[in-house]
Amino acid sequence: xxxxxxxxxxxxxxxxxxxxxxxxxxxxxxxxxxxxxxxxxxxxxxxxxxxxxxxxxxxxxxxxxxxxxxxxxxxxxxxxxxxxxxxxxxxxxxxxxxxxxxxxxxxxxxxxxxxxxxxxxxxxxxxxxxxxxxxxxxxxxxxxxxxxxxxxxxxxxxxxxxxxxxxxxxxxxx
Ligand code: 5GP
Numbered sequence: 001x002x003x004x005x006x007x008x009x010x011x012x013x014x015x016x017x018x019x020x021x022x023x024x025x026x027x028x029x030x031x032x033x034x035x036x037x038x039x040x041x042x043x044x045x046x047x048x049x050x051x052x053x054x055x056x057x058x059x060x061x062x063x064x065x066x067x068x069x070x071x072x073x074x075x076x077x078x079x080x081x082x083x084x085x086x087x088x089x090x091x092x093x094x095x096x097x098x099x100x101x102x103x104x105x106x107x108x109x110x111x112x113x114x115x116x117x118x119x120x121x122x123x124x125x126x127x128x129x130x131x132x133x134x135x136x137x138x139x140x141x142x143x144x145x146x147x148x149x150x151x152x153x154x155x156x157x158x159x160x161x162x163x164x165x166x167x168x169x170x171x172x173x174x
Contacts, residue, residue: 018127101130124142151172155169
């Protein structure tokens with residue numbers, strides 16, 4: 001069932017890059033506690049691996065689930081909160097963890113929501129960045145891989161809720 005998937009980023013490349021990102025983040029948050037906020041469901045795989053690699057700084061975690069109205073593979077720009085955070089983030093150093101930033105509309109909505117809750121700092125970390133499709137400018141602090149304009153699956157990313165559990169990033173052939 002996975003024969004029609006072209007590998008874009010291997011499991012080894014992802015693991016190596018996550019360790020590099022964790023080193024950078026540990027350095028930047030030296031002497032601080034960071035709260036990772038994962039955007040469900042896609043960011044879960046990346047967030048778990050990133051959290052395990054952040055072994056030099058204290059880490060807490062929370063999750064948020066949002067949904068865009070409209071077609072499944074195209075973000076319409078209208079976003080609603082399906083699950084909010086469990087805890088307040090006031091005075092916390094928050095790092096938003098995303099699987100992919102495409103048009104930027106989802107993360108911009110979340111950023112606006114959370115900025116109003118007075119965190120000590122608020123940064124963005126994404127495993128994948130697809131800048132060719134950006135519609136709104138978003139300040140991304142940590143990027144795993146910049147990818148071309150292709151619909152990718154695996155490592156948390158789905159097509160119709162499938163393929164999230166692939167340990168690599170791939171592209172479905174036609
Ligand atoms: P944005 O609001 O930046 O356009 O979209 C962000 C969300 O769209 C991601 O969290 C993801 O759920 C979905 N998305 C965007 N590009 C892709 C892609 O190439 N593959 C998959 N599976 N989802 C994508």
